[in-house]
Amino acid sequence: MGRFWALMFLMVPVLGVGVFAWAIADLYPMRNHWLPDNINPDGGMIDELFMFIFYLTGTIFIGTGIVLFFFIWKYDAARNAQPVAYSHGNHTLEIVWSILPAATLLFIAIYQMSAWANAKMERPRIDDNQVMPPIAEVTGRQFEWRIRYPGPNGKLYDEDDFFTVNELHLPVQEEVVLAIKSQDVLHSFFLPQLRVKQDVVPGMQQYIWFKSTRTGTYDIVCAELCGWGHYKMRGRVIFEPRDKFEQWLADESAKQRATEYTPASEDDE
Numbered sequence: 001m002g003r004f005w006a007l008m009f010l011m012v013p014v015l016g017v018g019v020f021a022w023a024i025a026d027l028y029p030m031r032n033h034w035l036p037d038n039i040n041p042d043g044g045m046i047d048e049l050f051m052f053i054f055y056l057t058g059t060i061f062i063g064t065g066i067v068l069f070f071f072i073w074k075y076d077a078a079r080n081a082q083p084v085a086y087s088h089g090n091h092t093l094e095i096v097w098s099i100l101p102a103a104t105l106l107f108i109a110i111y112q113m114s115a116w117a118n119a120k121m122e123r124p125r126i127d128d129n130q131v132m133p134p135i136a137e138v139t140g141r142q143f144e145w146r147i148r149y150p151g152p153n154g155k156l157y158d159e160d161d162f163f164t165v166n167e168l169h170l171p172v173q174e175e176v177v178l179a180i181k182s183q184d185v186l187h188s189f190f191l192p193q194l195r196v197k198q199d200v201v202p203g204m205q206q207y208i209w210f211k212s213t214r215t216g217t218y219d220i221v222c223a224e225l226c227g228w229g230h231y232k233m234r235g236r237v238i239f240e241p242r243d244k245f246e247q248w249l250a251d252e253s254a255k256q257r258a259t260e261y262t263p264a265s266e267d268d269e
């Protein structure tokens, strides 16, 4: 019976690796289950890092799966008359299995530093070496993304700002900065096709930046379980050429101004 369970344990790495290989090969019925198209020039670095860690952990997973199988197979109680013996440990072995993971983690920490700096520390700068101001502000709240745009005066955070919900318009082929924050709980602002993901922490003002090389409509997803309606906290990001983007800004702002304006009736006087 013990050998049956040994084979069952072996199924975990076999099926686990099989499913991943199937998805990477993009075969039916696992079409489009692997990474979506990358439309950010800086996203390649993130993908490389992702694949490196994926293959590293994958190899360790396969190795430990095989070792586990071997021990369950070999030391099946039904086939071993000798009772279990306990050892008091092996110092050399303990040092080896402490140093190896520590060195691996240290290596990953150093290896990913430039990707981290690029994505999270070095905010793009404009001509006079000032940090690039945000083009819009995104606020996560249960359960939507509320987006604030500067109105006709081009300045964010004043009375002519206007708002959209779950619809983020941005210019294509240029670096953009977004201010992001949360109104209530932890959310995570995730743009899968741009390889951008940032936790949104209540009480913190954060900035993210990226560039799209492709026009079109892509997903905005919340990647942090934030309550019962987490599943529906999704939006669209629409990349369009600069002139179309500016046209949209003007139209949307005018539209919202028109609905906001309620003339005072003479009876109120």
Ligand SMILES: [Cu+2]
Pocket: 140, 186, 187, 188, 222, 223, 224, 225, 226, 230, 233
């Ligand atoms: Cu959320």
